[in-house]
Amino acid sequence: MKPTTPKIMILSASFGDGHTLASQAVEVCFRSKGIQDIIVLDLLAEAHPFLNDLTKFVYLNSFKALPSLYGWIYNLSNELRPEASFLRAINSVGTGKLKEAILRHKPDLVIHTFPQLALPDILKKSGQRLPLVNIVTDFDLHTRWIHSGVDRYYVATEDMKAEMVKKGVPESRVLVSGIPLRPDFQQDLQNSRPGLTGSLDREKKTVLLMAGAYGVMQGIREICEALLEGGQYRILAVCGRNEGLYNGLKSAFGDRPDLHLFGYVQEVALLMHASDCIITKPGGITLAESLASRLPMFLYRPVPGQELNNARYLKEKGVASIASDAKSLRKEIDDLLLDEQRLAGVRAEIENLRKPDAAEVIVGDILDQWFRPDTGTIPPVQIGSARPRLVIH
Template sequence: MRRNSRILILTSSYGDGHLQAARSLKQAFHMQGTDEVLIMDLMKEAHPVLNKISTTIYITSMLTSQFGFDYYGWSYYMTRNTKTHLGLGRFFNNLGKKKLKEAVERVRPDAIISTFPYGAVPELCAQIGIPAYTVVTDFTLHSRWVHPNINKYYVATEDLKEELMSIGFAGPQIEVSGIPIRQAFDHAAPANTNKFRGVLSPERRTILILAGSYGVLGNVDEMIDSLQNVPDTQLVVVCGRNEKLERKLRSKFGGRPHCHIFGFVEDIHELMAASSCIVTKAGGLTLSEALSLKVPIFIYKPFAGQEKENANFLARKGAALISHQMEELSGQIRQLLADGAGYGELMQRMSQLQRKSAAEYIIQDMLGSMRQTAPLTGLQH
């Protein structure tokens, strides 16, 4: 094992979460003195046309799901318990295998990390004798993440560890690390000192709406109209890189008092830290960011699939609230902001799921694991 290990991180562009997790891991590696870290979007490089089609289908499905056409959600549940060596499982495991072999021959990594479930990775790693690590970027498990040749899993919660153990993985193969997010979230400045203190009124509580780069949160116009009636609050809407949505909302709401419209916000951690609650979709990374700052989470109309399962998990733990109607969302926010004791209890429940410095924890554990040369145990039967 070289002292300065060479690492290949495989990710995907299905949503931003997988790539953000990969970047956080790369940053943590650099902080530990490991500089030879390459991030690769395997699906994009191996099958660019299929990747573009499937990415478009994924985004379109989120937009059409509110009308009942949720083909991504249907496919998620149809394949949730697929076996890795049969049918669709076998097909998914073969995706990107040729391009991955080429990358391994070129990069010659000491280990491969996946923040997206590529079945070809553990199979190839087992053949050539290098460790394969998987960082699960959701609070729920799908069969695509499961493979007998994974050296170690890094998961968000004890519940996920127990689920993996229930299907045969050994306890030492699974670390409850949390989902890796940017280091900035561990050091976000409080509301009274951060860069948004000159924009936001300190006398009003801030409701942050993350509309998303694709506008997939849905009904943002109606949401603004509804939530502006919550007493003693101000609204902040972040449109990401969706310039069309930003222009539309600025045109309609730009002149309203206590309503702030933003496009892409680089220091989103500071804006979240300055907020009293957040309305968002249920991506694993965004939820982890909110948990790290203990900003109460309201999930509106979660999309079927991993996001719905993420939302249901946090709701069962009492760490987030789900709504399906605008009046329900508005009522939930009114009630929580008016109930000091309830607000504190929710933050306490969020603390129980909070995992600080997940990326740093994962890297330290992973580097230690790589030095140990312990044999791969795989699934126990």
């Protein structure tokens, strides 16, 4: 049994903000419990900065230029077994840097918030024993998250757990925790809107429009034009790090009192709690934040891949709508926000999915399973021991 003050390593990636935010949420939760020895490693950025920048550039531009190509690659690789040479090649990127980090920091447990699973093979070859856990940061399950060397999976929904079990993952290794969010999403901000939103009254319905951390969602201007027509709604438009988008909207709508523009903001929870619904691209973290904030979601032109699959899942659950043009989006919003009975039904469905305390659940479970001598534990992985065979459909 390890000591009660373990050393934790979190492996993440900086594609968008989602994986980074999930890592930060878990780190903050560990520190709140007195566990200070935590290493967060962006493996690709540390090992291959140029390749990391190139990959991020291609990823972000795929939303504008070749979304169908990204979706094709995503779906094709999802049909592969974890042992497939293509996935093994992807996972091997950064192996040298990871070996060096493991030797230098000597962690007691490693958490993945991004499916870069080089470590199982490293441990197998070296004969080491080290607990590994995965925190899946989407509502869609991709094969890359699954590996026979992973001891514990933390997932967003019961449906994802069932899918994992169907693919051969032992049920005891999967916990439905939700996706970890920052502490401010666990607070009741409903009646406290200072700063960013303190000047807003509640006479009009407020629509939060989030273009993503890098402002890559398309059609923002058309959406603003459609929603401002008639003066029924107030818009909080968050442009992320896209200064061109911010300046373009300011130039086009700067004199419209119902449009409030923001660049990149940290106070997302505050904006969500000041809003009645959200229009966004369907990244896993933003969707989990929206659920935590009890916001009906309108998902605009989701690109093929995990975002389209996220959108389809939440639409199936009755908490999101998908729109491909500004006119139909406006109609979807009107139909929901102006129908109190339907709106109450959507919010009831949101309650079934929201898990604002996911970080607490994950950290508590990790401590219970591995680092508290008075509780039952999952045995650490014995390298070379038999594992149930994974069946990838």
